[in-house]
Amino acid sequence: AIRLTQSPSSFPASTGDRLNITCRASQGISSYLAWYQQKPGEAPKLLIYAASTLQSGVPPRFSGSGSGTDFTLTISCLQSDDFATYYCQQYYSYPYTFGQGTKLEIK
Amino acid sequence: EVQLLESGGGLVQPGGSLRLSCAASGFTFSSNAMSWVRQAPGKGLEWVSGIRDSGGSTYYADSVKGRFTISRDNSKNTLDLQMNSLGVEDTAVYYCAKGTCSSGSCPWDVWGQGTTVTVSS
Numbered sequence: 137a138i139r140l141t142q143s144p145s146s147f148p149a150s151t152g153d154r155l156n157i158t159c160r161a162s163q164g165i166s167s168y169l170a171w172y173q174q175k176p177g178e179a180p181k182l183l184i185y186a187a188s189t190l191q192s193g194v195p196p197r198f199s200g201s202g203s204g205t206d207f208t209l210t211i212s213c214l215q216s217d218d219f220a221t222y223y224c225q226q227y228y229s230y231p232y233t234f235g236q237g238t239k240l241e242i243k
Numbered sequence: 244e245v246q247l248l249e250s251g252g253g254l255v256q257p258g259g260s261l262r263l264s265c266a267a268s269g270f271t272f273s274s275n276a277m278s279w280v281r282q283a284p285g286k287g288l289e290w291v292s293g294i295r296d297s298g299g300s301t302y303y304a305d306s307v308k309g310r311f312t313i314s315r316d317n318s319k320n321t322l323d324l325q326m327n328s329l330g331v332e333d334t335a336v337y338y339c340a341k342g343t344c345s346s347g348s349c350p351w352d353v354w355g356q357g358t359t360v361t362v363s364s
Contacts, residue, residue: 137305170350172288179338179354180280180288191352223288227348230302232278232290 138162138226142235148243149214157209157238159224164204168228171200171209174237175220183222184209214240245269245353247339252358259329259362265322265339265355273297273317276342278351279324281335281360291337292324296345306332329362336360 139162149155159169167187172180182191184200187207197212211218219242224235251263263279278293292313293302301313312325322339336359340351 168348174288179357180351181354182350182352185343185350185352225288225290225350227350230293230347231304232293234288234290237287 137231138165138229138233140224140226140233140235142222142224142238144238145236146239146241148241149219150243151214151216153214155211155214155240157222157224159202159207159209159235161205161207161226165226165228167203168226169200169202169207170225170227171198172223172225173218173220174223180223245341247341247353247355249337249339249355249358252337252360254361254363255329256364257330257362260325260327261329261360263324263326263337263339263358263360265324267320267322267339267341270341270353272315272320274345276345276347276349277315277322278340278342278347279313279322280338280340280351280354281333282338282357283332283335286335289335293342293347294322295347300347302347326360329360331362334360334362 141160169187171184174180188200221239246268248266276295279291310328336357338357339355341353343349
C-alpha cells in the first residue's frame with residue numbers, strides 16, 4: 137500500500153498566518169491526490185483534488201501543488217473557520233490511503 | 244440537494260455481524276463510484292471499501308478483506324456494507340462517500356453524516 141506522510145502533525149497558528157502542510161507519498165502517484173478538511177463531529181470536506189484543483193465553493197485562500205511524491209496544501213491567510221484537521225489522500229491505486237492528518241490549533 | 248444518509252450502526256459483540264446502508268439522493272447514483280471510509284475514535288481516516296458505478300468491481304482494505312462485503316442497488320439508490328467477524332478494531336464512525344467519477348479513481352465530493360459502529364462485549 138502507498139504510504140502518505142504528512143507534516144507537521146499539529147501546528148499552532150494565528151488568524152492571518154500563511155501555512156504550508158506537506159504530504160509525501162512512498163511512491164509516485166502522479167497528481168492523484170486530494171486534500172480534505174475535517175472539523176470535530178463532522179464529515180470530511182473535499183478541498184483540493186488532482187493535487188491542485190480547487191473544489192467548487194472552496195475559498196481561494198486554499199491552494200495545492202505538487203506531483204509525483206511531494207505535495208503541499210497552502211492556506212494563504214488563516215481564518216477562524218480554518219482551524220480543523222487536514223488530510224491528504226491518494227486515489228492513484230487501491231488500497232486508497234490517507235495521511236495521518238495535520239491538526240491546526242489556535243496559538 | 245445531493246445527500247447521503249447512512250444507517251445500521253450500533254453495538255455488536257466481537258465476532259458478530261452488522262449491515263450498514265447508505266441511501267443516496269439528489270444525483271444519478273448509478274453514474275458514480277462509491278466508497279466506505281471509517282474513523283476510529285480519536286484517530287484518522289481509513290478507506291474501507293469501494294465499488295464502481297455498475298457494481299461490477301469491488302475493492303477492499305487489507306484490514307477488512309474476507310470479512311466485509313460492499314454492494315449497491317442502483318434501482319434503489321442504496322449502498323451497503325455487510326460486516327462479519329467484527330473485532331474491537333472495527334469500532335469507528337463509518338462514512339459513505341460519493342466518488343466524482345464512475346470508475347473509482349477519483350476523490351469523494353459528498354459524504355454522509357456517518358454511522359457509529361461499536362464492537363464490545
